[in-house]
Amino acid sequence: MTQANNVAPLFMDIAKVEHEHHLACQSCALYRLCLPLGLHSDDLAQLDTIIQRSHSLSRNQSLFDYLAPLKSIYVVRSGAFKTTVAASNGREQVTGFYFPGEFVGMDAIHSQSYQSTAKALETSSVCELPFERLSEIGAAMPQLQMQMMSRLSKELSADKNLMLLLGKKTAEEKMATFLLSLSRRFQDRGFSATEFQLSMSRADIANHLGLAVETVSRLLGRLQDGGLVHFEGKSVNIKDMHALQSLCG
Amino acid sequence: MTQANNVAPLFMDIAKVEHEHHLACQSCALYRLCLPLGLHSDDLAQLDTIIQRSHSLSRNQSLFDYLAPLKSIYVVRSGAFKTTVAASNGREQVTGFYFPGEFVGMDAIHSQSYQSTAKALETSSVCELPFERLSEIGAAMPQLQMQMMSRLSKELSADKNLMLLLGKKTAEEKMATFLLSLSRRFQDRGFSATEFQLSMSRADIANHLGLAVETVSRLLGRLQDGGLVHFEGKSVNIKDMHALQSLCG
DNA sequence: CAGGGTTCTTGACCTGGATCAATGAAAACT
DNA sequence: AGTTTTCATTGATCCAGGTCAAGAACCCTG
Structure with missing residues (x-):
């Protein structure tokens, strides 16, 4: 140049x-x-x-x-x-x-x-x-x-679906839906659908999903224990996409 | 009626x-x-x-x-x-x-x-x-x-505010916000801001606000007991607009 | 205007997730 | 390096609002 x-x-x-x-x-x-x-x-x-x-x-x-x-x-x-x-x-x-x-x-x-x-x-x-x-x-x-x-x-239409999430879904369904939404968007941008970084804090996720930070933390722990997803700080690795989808409600 | x-x-x-x-x-x-x-x-x-x-x-x-x-x-x-x-x-x-x-x-x-x-x-x-x-x-x-x-x-922007309502407001705040939203919209259409008819069922209201029908019923009862609003079936008569506004959060 | 459905209200109870509290783990700063 | 501040996890407790149940009031439609 x-x-x-x-x-x-x-x-x-x-x-x-x-x-x-x-x-x-x-x-x-x-x-x-x-x-x-x-x-x-x-x-x-x-x-x-x-x-x-x-x-x-x-x-x-x-x-x-x-x-x-x-x-x-x-x-x-x-x-x-x-x-x-x-x-x-x-x-x-x-x-x-x-x-x-x-x-x-x-x-x-x-x-x-x-x-x-x-x-x-x-x-x-x-x-x-x-x-x-x-x-x-x-x-x-x-x-x-x-x-x-x-x-x-x-x-x-995305917002209408968010209203469905906020109004009708359980904490676990909210979390699964959120992770899959991120996954899809990364994939659309040519990145991996299964491995990516969360750029937002737990507090932002919790707030967005209408949950408490503690609940988000516990849910992530639970998903990890179930072997569906692996977390390490801000990095996410989705191990079982299908199982995650079935949790979305 | x-x-x-x-x-x-x-x-x-x-x-x-x-x-x-x-x-x-x-x-x-x-x-x-x-x-x-x-x-x-x-x-x-x-x-x-x-x-x-x-x-x-x-x-x-x-x-x-x-x-x-x-x-x-x-x-x-x-x-x-x-x-x-x-x-x-x-x-x-x-x-x-x-x-x-x-x-x-x-x-x-x-x-x-x-x-x-x-x-x-x-x-x-x-x-x-x-x-x-x-x-x-x-x-x-x-x-x-x-x-x-x-x-x-x-x-x-209306939907973003609805997300705020669904994610962060208490049942009472949701109800007050909803009633005032209706009031404003009727007023914009040249009707009374204080007297109007609910065209939707309690179930629809409850669903929209992310509440149970019973909760909506109780809230309406409570607002009526407090003298803020008078209900008679589907008709609403707002008695104290200001107090209602202060409940919106 | 009787009768069968639906919608609304009210009461008694229960629970999912919030809140409170304490600790650990990273960053950010000095 | 150490110190402060923010962020994340985990456990213990609590409560707003959900669920269940039983009437009451309102339709409809014949």
Whole structure:
């Protein structure tokens, strides 16, 4: 690559190179999973020009805060995020975890302000889609609009299933469902379906599933004792996928 | 004392008049709340041509079933609906209630098949938006697409709040939140915020809030004893809105 | 308007998972 | 290195809300 004497971080270099060639999205490892899928190449080129790839965050840094005015929709590029909504007292609910290729911030479109808070779970980066400009170029790109709607719709059905989980499933069913959901998402991204790392804390998992941390700890122990899964700190190794599936309810 | 009798006939009459004049949307009582808001009159005229207003359902009849191929998005015209998602055994979760002006079926866009089942809670009617044709005309109407996205986004944030309710709130907080949500929605539709009819059964309420029917019954009794609300069968009369708000958590 | 179903209420009891408490194991800092 | 702080596990106890049971009030439909 050029600029051998430049000491800028790796991501900056990539961003620059991509920008010069106007090929950023096409050459992205997440292309298959991401917004540009199905766009014509000149539409894609136009989309490329408005996407800002610079944004990088460290652990616990927030991508946006509750009620901040909608500026951009974000696509996770690397790392992972959680979103939370808060009740009047201190309580809050972890409403979702987001991995590379997934959209964050779409619940802000209606009210034009974010309705949740998004925090990085580890060092992470995002592609930023400035909403104003996205709307402008989207006006002439029905496929882009349809892609966005499709994404919204996908998150909507995922949330309905989460409601089923929170409202009707037992602690064990919740845990099994959660692990399989992670497994599937890692697989979709080309990683192993059976071995992966939990980027979130036990507390985040517990909160997300409507359980206490202690319960999560006990459940994980129980699943491990049963030989279904092996845990070691944050790493997960699913030993019996089928048995796990039968626990989902 | 069915509240359907108050509402349904009115909307039916309007529907007839509207159709004759090809002004359906403009002259609809729900115009302020509905999709066409903000469209130019020629765009609206075009939208009018694809909307089917005929559809009417009786109590318990399903508008669409889980996994049926996506045909249309629906807007409630009169009456009320519930949507449910089912777990592998018999359990199911009531994921939402839908009132006039609200959209049903948007979670089908991504997978092109409905991801929930929608049932009428009483005699109800809908406007049907054939999705194929909606996409076609939407391609040339960015405002329409944006309206749809906005609707999706609105339901998304509502669902996140429901996750907070299901995961973190106590039975009493759930009940208070639910009653106030109904109150607000009736008010938005030009009805009283303090007196209205529950179109759904105790069982549906309980299910939706992740509670047992008996708990709902007891909570309603308790709220009534406290003088916050008066119940008589399906009718609700909120006596102390403020106190109710302070119970929402 | 009788009778059979369904839905709602109320009481008595029980349990899954929360809470409390104590300890161990990692990180993060100095 | 050691020290502090956060995070995870494990055990003991408790309670909010579920379950079971039995009426009561409300439908329907003939």
